Amino acid sequence: MIRMSLPKDGLPAEQVLDEIRALRAADRPTHGGRLFAYVYDPGLDGLDELAMAAYALSAHVNGLDPTAFPSLLAMENTLVGAAAVLLDGPEGVVGNVTSGGTESLMLAVKAARDGAPGVQRPRMVAPVTAHAAFAKAAHYLGVTLDLVPVSPQTLRPAAADVAAAVGPETVLVACSAPSYAHGVVDPVDEIAAAAAAAGVRCHVDACFGGWTLPYLRRLGVEVPPFDFSVPGVTSISVDLHKYAYTPKGVSVLLHRDAQLRRPQYFAYAGWPGYTMVNPVISSTRSGGPIAAAYAVLRHIGDSGYLALASRTLEAVRGLADAVSAVDGLRLVAPPSSTVVCFTADAFDVFVLADELASRGWHTQPQFAFDGVPPSIHLSVTASVAPRVAEFGPDLAASAAAARAAGPVSLPEVSLDRPLPELLAALGFGAGLPERMAPVNALLNAVPPHMREALLVDFLGYLQRPNGE
Template structure:
């Protein structure tokens, strides 16, 4: 018997070796359709945080056709597929327009960009570009490199530091506002600092760091400022247009030198694309790779990836051109309306507390009971949130599926029931089931627990990449 832990092992044949004879195409497609339909049911109800930013099957079908026309194309071969240059150039131009690159041009810079494989890819390339540009122009590096970021900034910055030998200096955020202060960031800067980081907004709380203050600090220190708009980049600009209380965070802010913004989130493209935008071309070009003495010929690439599918460029371009500003603005209106209503549902319970002043993405905790009691009760009703720690909190990224009729009302009703359940479990002294998985480890046990947690995380990654078990 095949282990039931291996996905779909009891439903479909398991491939432990490459089959000698292939299966009919229609049989394979039928299997794929069935799995997709089973998995769609998880998020189509609108009870999943983030993940499916569009949730519109007609839109996905449109993107799939665009992708399919170019999926087989390798964009390294621009002589064979000049369309890739059109798609990529126009994606970058539209993203620069959204981030007010005209303000950068007015100060004598040449704004440019690149398309990457996702938010992590954009962040990695930004740190690499800052490192290499600092080496080329400032002689930084003999004492090491460092970037300074708020604790709430994405772990991809820490991954970049790990990969590229850049020290990552993490600054605590204000526990009330959940944003960093320029004064706190200034205390971590030294002669080897190559860039600061701010988020618009940060993933944990959906709050926006004081980008104007950080920009002024970056100019004063003569270093870069990366604004991580991976999550908010394709919705916050339209929130501004709709009158939401959103401060400027883009190239209109002096001192902002790079911005990451994910097209595969609120840009409603297919997974696997993001944009990285530069105030000045010289910073982008500093991380270009070229090898001139290989027997296979001269090799060069704009980023870490070599081969890329033209399908992702075509689908991203198609999404942006199809929706236009009016389409994005209308979706943003619906999402902000839903998010505001969900936040009001949280505020209606004095036992709960919103973290900071969030936007379309928000988190809430409790000072009365372990918030994971609420998490468990909501999960039993089909909700899939992200659990947070330090402090324990529940995270919700509002997307288009939450704008469906009845979803916000269901959230409010289920939350009321969950709060009542949480109070009862707290009074009975019960421990929340999910707290042991997602919750904060007591500070006194952090050093002791860290190796154990890392091992558990490694086991989870092993399981996700596990081979089919033997029969």
């Protein structure tokens, strides 16, 4: 990367847009049903244009003061209300729009911590399959995270183990609906009952599945109880920028009542400026994402989301059948939401991921953890349904190629070498190596703390304006 200063004279608008288009050419495809992570595509014509038009209408509106911009308050309350209805919120349920699932989870932890001011060393209990954002929240907020193991067979925690982990300093118990990695819904009713018996809040992380599980249930899928209909559930998070298909930057955090939400707020009057009162982490907030989400939800509507869930369910079942049809592949868990997760018993799963990428399918490899083998994760969206017939033959061909290639050999590199030398030895040049299997094999082999350190250094290496 070359260090760039601002041009002396401003560039023409179309030239600037051409620069962005050129940069975007290196990105993964966000539409078309061939990227199984990071983006969520409903495959609906005209939806992007509607969302961007709504975004533009409110891009300069500031959510810092809802009395100055009541339009944003009205749209936010509409989004919260829609999520509350979908998740069986009781009379008195309240909530806020956040920038994403991580912020929603951090605020749920903050509300629980600050809602128990008498606890000097607050702790939180969660399954090891809980989203990493809980660990981030614990780190940022000074809360100790007590992790509960899951069964390697079911990938669910036992409620008795959760109950045993709850102690006098526990301020929050968390569970997933579903877990991101494997798409498995935790036993929320049993976990919430254990939390309630201990007098502790219970948060359900439904960021990934909260907008689809209710529709899948209406389509006949057996969905375990997970929402506010479950006694003991005190808060739920759901991301609209996932399966509500809104542009990025929109999640909702719901609390069963206003008293539970109150410690989520931050207020400060000890300076000569305006009194700061924030319901979420940010102060200034662009109205663009909220307006775009409002437009998308109003445009798609309930029947539209039911149809999208039906197409997604069709795609999930088709992909799962394709995996089961290939000798040497097996599903890590029976698909019960919008995730297909599979592993390879007879060949290297990281080589398989490379082979799929060479055929235009961009998946998310996952490393082995606590008795669960390395796997390939597919987040399935409605746009995938027309592609399922293409995926099956490509998966079979990729598996045959991975079997013929054999297991990847771990690169013989010293992890103590300077990062540029290590990257060069792993095949990094001007960009990513053509094949990522050797890198993934190395990361899979090292302990998690070393993997964290390597990836922190790598990201820091990338994020430098001078590229030196």
